[in-house]
Amino acid sequence: MTDTPTSPPTASFGYEEIPAEEKIARVGAVFSGVAKKYDIMNDAMSGGMHRLWKDRFVRRVKPRGGERILDMAGGTGDIAFRMADSGAEITVSDINQDMLDVGLERAVKRGIDDFVWSCQNAEELSFADRSFDAYTIAFGIRNVTHIDRALAEAYRVLKHGGRFFCLEFSTTEWPGFKDVYDAYSHRMVPRIGKAIAGDEDSYRYLVESIRRFPPMPAFEAMIREAGFTQTRVEPIMGGLVAIHSGWKI
Template identity: 65%
Template sequence: MEERVNFGDELVTRDEKTRRVSAVFSSVARSYDMMNDLMSGGMHRLWKDRFVARAKPRIGEHVLDMAGGTGDVAFRMARRGAHVTVADINADMLEVGKHRAEAQGLRGLSWEVQNAEALTFTSGKFDAYTIVFGIRNVTDIPAALREAHRVLKRGGRFYCMEFSTSDWPGFSKAYSLWADNVIPKLGKAFADDEESYRYLVESIRRFPRPEAFRRMVGEAGFTRASAEPMLGGLVTIHSGWKI
């Protein structure tokens, strides 16, 4: 029997998960940034600022921003002088990002349709690899982490920011009630898509806790794997180095 994996709370085949995740992001592409503001009360902007400050993109560096979609993180790094390749498995998300870059007068970004589990880039190409709120949607997360390690230069750095569940009891319960009951309704009201946002909530609940994911980063070959949790682990910045 073919192996089953989680698509939110459902068990599906690997191929079906990849297909359905792609459909989710095609559906939400146009409303993605507005919904991020609604779902987080605008806090995602502060989290992304903090993330880029930790990743420290430098002038002239080559950075791969995987699952970069609409460009939110890539734009921040490009403004610091880095050459950013924005990669995403979903072409609709990339089209939104391209239009946003043009509207903001940003140049020098590359846009690539790529599968995080099987990148087409040569080994040792990038100084840094970033992925923000994307890795939980990957079908084979260990494969994606190994690919991240492969495409980095020696001395290259890996930075990931992802949601999980919080270990603050009162906050965790309040957030779960908000996520389960309000976020899908926001998706229906503002994006005409309740089910995609229900999946996104379920995918957060299914993602490993910070310490478990930190171990996965280390198992992929990264040294000094670390996790910096915020809000009791609801959001965590993960990092590691290729030596």
């Protein structure tokens, strides 16, 4: 009796299925290519709405003086800068050094010199167990290869009583708006990416990655499976974007 050969594990890269081991490099190339135009593109794609979503997200986090906060996939610093005046000790981490370099450059221009900038893979953090009071990740978790591993690492590095917050795109449940948004994102976002960042393919991937991300109830279940309790989902614009949260008790 011969063993049946097993296929290597795969992961989604937009609508494409690729070997899981290739995803980190493929996603890395996307963000390295768009790093310098990333924040401009966020304004163009969302009509500036991403700023309001991030403001709301940080209000939910409620950073406090003396806390240690890990902002994962924090790249260009958008979330960290919003927490800068709280007195919290903030570590900004991202798997992509090009994104971190842009964030560090922006921090220097703002006169912010007390952040820790650390290149990290969300699935294999180098931080010790129970290192942080809060873990934030905004528009980043859908790009990791194994979401369950990233959630497990978030749980591991949080102290008991620590809180987890994730801001991510989802699927809007507003009738009519969903169809309009789908048409806009698939047809217009890659064109905007080409016009502003000179990169149509990367923004096509980003749109497709949103479509492949689990719906809100499924992602909330994954957060619970990682060990978090008192999980909550706060839809924005009918679920176009959602704030997910949970506690390590």
